[in-house]
Amino acid sequence: MATLTNIEAITRTLAEEMRRDPNIFITGEDVGVRGGVFRATKGLIEEFGESRVVDAPLAESSIVAVGIGAAVYGLRPVSEIQFADFIAPAFNQIVNEAAKMRYRSNGTWTCPLVMRAPYGGGISGGLYHSQSIEATYAHIPGLYVVAPATPYDIVGMLRHALRVDDPVLFLEHKKTYRLIKGEVPDTYYTIPFGKADVKRVGSDLTVIAYGLMLHHALDAAERVARDGISVEVIDPRTLNPLDKDTLLESVKKTGKALIIHEDNLTLGLGAEIAAIIASEAFEWLDAPVMRVAGPDIPAVPFSPPMQDFFMPNVDKIENAIRKLGAY
Amino acid sequence: MATQVAEKIALEITHRALGLSDDQVLEMYWAMLLARRLDERMWILHRPHLVAFHISGIGHEAAQVGAAFALKRGYDYAHPYYRDMATVLTLGMTPRDLMLALFGRQxxxxxxxxxxxxxFGSRALNIVSGSSPVATQIPQAAGIAFAIKYKKTDQVVLTCFGEGSTAEGDFHEGLNWAGIHTLPVIFLCQNNQYAISVPAAKQMAVPNVADRARAYGIPGVIVDGNDVLDVYGAMRDAVARARRGQGATLIEAKTYRPVPHSSDDDDRTYRSRAEVEEWKKRDPILRMQEYLTRVNLLNAQKIVESDARAKQVVDDADEFARNAPYPPAEAALGNVWGQVKS
Incomplete structure (x- = not known):
């Protein structure tokens, strides 16, 4: 059993998987001698050489497209997008190419490409180093979108990502990189996509959260527990496809649901989850489904009071839990 | 003496100088002819709306057959674009395959x-499935070439596109990767001078697409896109360079599209009939017939015979596809995700 931070979980898993599978290579901006701006690929060029850890030209569309080409040939590329905010130039390659390769060839061509992207705010990154992009991409059939939040989940899901034969957008909340530590067993395991995880068992209401918000939700649940409010916390982990069964099972038990995400409110993951609950667990509900999310403004502002205003935090989540609990 | 004379004559026979046998050059002609007759039938089928859509490769046959002929079929990779009917026929797709696609059949x-x-796409033939947004295949072809270099095989990649696509960022990004990493890829621009209605002069400020190669540190070569042997020669050299590990080449085949962009286009709205007629005189099929007649491989009777044979093949494909069933509606649901094996 080792205790790792989220970033260490990523680096260690990439190295282990590259030792296992010679077809895995990494490309992205500054991934080589610099070891990535967040140091996610630290030490990899020293171990695997520059043929497998490839500093890319500063051009996101081709960082994904070269990965697509290599993937259809039979390699397992890992394309790192330096900040999720910069992924937009690759939108066409991700949505029209990678995500449709299997479908458009009726299953004859596949695209096993892992795209890692640090996302999320709270790190003074301003409008263009803080964005949450998951809703945009979770809308696309054929593209796995995952957002594991703990070292255990990161290890298991990154291993799985490097084994599936479809493209994966692997979202890493950058504020959790060094903030979150956790135990990772020495025994080998993988975590399949489409499986949510009950991070805290409770009976009064269900909170659904992922990424940094999962940790805030767990803190808020701990606070209200002192007042006898029992909160169940579910981490969907995979955002597309969602694990409906685990979500519905919990909501049917508690009768109340609160969804938290940092991505802005309108048409976010919460909207889809609320719709699933409304259509498949209506008779079990004792209260309206509630959401705590980023405001509908273009992105996270830089100046601290405005940044704090944007970010859902433990206080905001605690207030929502109390309000829903009292309904 | 007699041997020397024979050798001198042989060198004047362009295809032999390029290392092509008489049979091979006749095979090239057949591929061009078949693509043309198939394409013409597709236009005809669209007229009474027996099919919903056709996008044509007429006029591009020399560029496509000349390029595809330089590949090892089923070994090298091709990432074509939507005009590449003669390319994929040369690489092994069949008229029946293409007719089934035209009719949308099972x-x-x-x-x-x-x-x-x-x-087009075929896993068996290493033809990578393409989309409709232009130029996306160009950086992907660089990625395939990157994988080839990574696996240390001597395969090469051919990717094709029109001159309009060279305005896209993906064109620049793909050639940039190929230059940086010395990748075994041939970028074939089939410059037919129009991006639907917009002439090349409004797409770029340089006279030749090939001029752009300098910006990526790779050779740029201009060929007569209506002369199959000129295209083949340049392509053969580019393939050899790529196999030797010397990297990518941008080939610009100058040609013309004597038909509208697609069955939904009307080219009378943006260019003169005189211009189109002028280019029809340089038709690549006619050029090939003239050449083969000059070197005694074709004559009037053989031309008629090969046309009749092409018509037979096209009739068969048309008949076959028309009578094929549609896929069931629920087939739309399959192959979104793969089976997860973990």
Whole structure:
């Protein structure tokens, strides 16, 4: 059993998987001698050489497209997008190419490409180093979108990502990189996509959260527990496809649901989850489904009071839990 | 003496100088002819709306056959675009395959009727499935070439596109990667001078697409895109360079599209009939017939015979596809995700 931070979980898993599978290579901006701006690929060029850890030209569309080409040939590329905010130039390659390769060839061509992207705010990154992009991409059939939040989940899901034969957008909340530590067993395991995880068992209401918000939700649940409010916390982990069964099972038990995400409110993951609950667990509900999310403004502002205003935090989540609990 | 004379004559026979046998050059002619007759039938089928859409490769046959002929079929990779009918026929797709796609019928090998016609793909033939947004295949071809270099095989990649696509960022990004990493890829621009209605002069400020190669540190070569042997010669050299590990080449085949962009276009709205007629005189099929007649491989009777044979093949494909069933509606649901094996 080792205790790792989220970033260490990523680096260690990439190295282990590259030792296992010679077809895995990494490309992205500054991934080589610099070891990535967040140091996610630290030490990899020293171990695997520059043929497998490839500093890319500063051009996101081709960082994904070269990965697509290599993937259809039979390699397992890992394309790192330096900040999720910069992924937009690759939108066409991700949505029209990678995500449709299997479908458009009726299953004859596949695209096993892992795209890692640090996302999320709270790190003074301003409008263009803080964005949450998951809703945009979770809308696309054929593209796995995952957002594991703990070292255990990161290890298991990154291993799985490097084994599936479809493209994966692997979202890493950058504020959790060094903030979150956790135990990772020495025994080998993988975590399949489409499986949510009950991070805290409770009976009064269900909170659904992922990424940094999962940790805030767990803190808020701990606070209200002192007042006898029992909160169940579910981490969907995979955002597309969602694990409906685990979500519905919990909501049917508690009768109340609160969804938290940092991505802005309108048409976010919460909207889809609320719709699933409304259509498949209506008779079990004792209260309206509630959401705590980023405001509908273009992105996270830089100046601290405005940044704090944007970010859902433990206080905001605690207030929502109390309000829903009292309904 | 007699031997020397024979050798001198042989060198004047262009295809032999390029290392092509008489049979091979006749095979090239057949591929061009078959692509043309198939394409013409597709236009005819669209007229009474027996099919919903056709996008044509007429006029591009020399550029396509000349390029595809330089590949090892089923070994090298091709990432074509939607005009590449003669390319994929040369690489081994069949008229029946392409007719099934035109009619959107069950068993169509590129996509089983999911894609519009002419969105080619074949795993068995190493023809990578393409989309409709232009130029996306160019950096992907660089990625395939990157994988080839990574696996240390001597395969090469051919990717094709029109001159309009060279305005896209993906064109620049793909050639940039190929230059940086010395990748075994041939970028074939089939410059037919129009991006639907917009002439090349409004797409770029340089006279030749090939001029752009300098910006990526790779050779740029201009060929007569209506002369199959000129294209083949340049392509053969580019393939050899790529196999030797010397990297990418941009080939610009100057040609013309004597037909509208697609069955939904009307080219009378943007260019003169005189211009189109002028280019029809340089038709690549006619050019090939003239050449083969000059070197005594073709004559009037053989031309008639090969036309009759092409018509037979096209009739068969048309008949076959018309009578093929449609895919069932629920086939739309399959192959979104793969089976997870963990």
């Amino acid at each position: 068993g169509e090998p590129s996509s089983n009727g999911r894609q519009m016609p002419s969105h």
